[in-house]
Amino acid sequence: MPDQTEAPLPSYPHALTWWYGFAAVGGVTFGWIGERRPFGQGFFGHPLLVFFIIVGLALLALRFALMRPVSEIISDRALVFGCLIGAASFLIGNWFAAHLTAMP
Numbered sequence: 410m411p412d413q414t415e416a417p418l419p420s421y422p423h424a425l426t427w428w429y430g431f432a433a434v435g436g437v438t439f440g441w442i443g444e445r446r447p448f449g450q451g452f453f454g455h456p457l458l459v460f461f462i463i464v465g466l467a468l469l470a471l472r473f474a475l476m477r478p479v480s481e482i483i484s485d486r487a488l489v490f491g492c493l494i495g496a497a498s499f500l501i502g503n504w505f506a507a508h509l510t511a512m513p
Contacts, residue, residue, distance in 0.1 A: 421475075424482050431467075432495035435460060440502025457499050464495065 439460040448454040468488075472479050479488070 421482050425487055428483050428487065428491045429494055432464070432491040433498045435464070436495040436498025437502035437505075440499040440504075441506045443499070443503045444506050457496070460495065460499060461492070464492070 439456045443456040446454060446456070448456065448459050452458070468479050471482065475482065483491075
């Protein structure tokens with residue numbers, strides 16, 4: 410008889426790697442273009458907000474593509490940590506855009 414206390418192994422072992430990687434790369438990319446405000450000057454045009462809207466849509470697409478809740482693929486704690494990585498990467502990209510593009 411199988412032990413009921415054992416947690417099942419995740420079906421997607423590299424999901425965290427992809428999640429953290431896309432959050433970091435996306436954050437830097439949106440931070441790099443942040444000063445130019447390519448999505449407009451309003452609140453919903455801010456690149457950080459657009460970045461998190463795209464992240465939310467991507468997580469919804471993942472949920473419907475795999476037909477499983479996202480929290481079964483990526484833990485809640487990892488989702489929050491990935492969002493923090495994305496926000497920090499946004500600030501890093503914004504800093505690089507402000508300081509490196511101003512150089513002669």
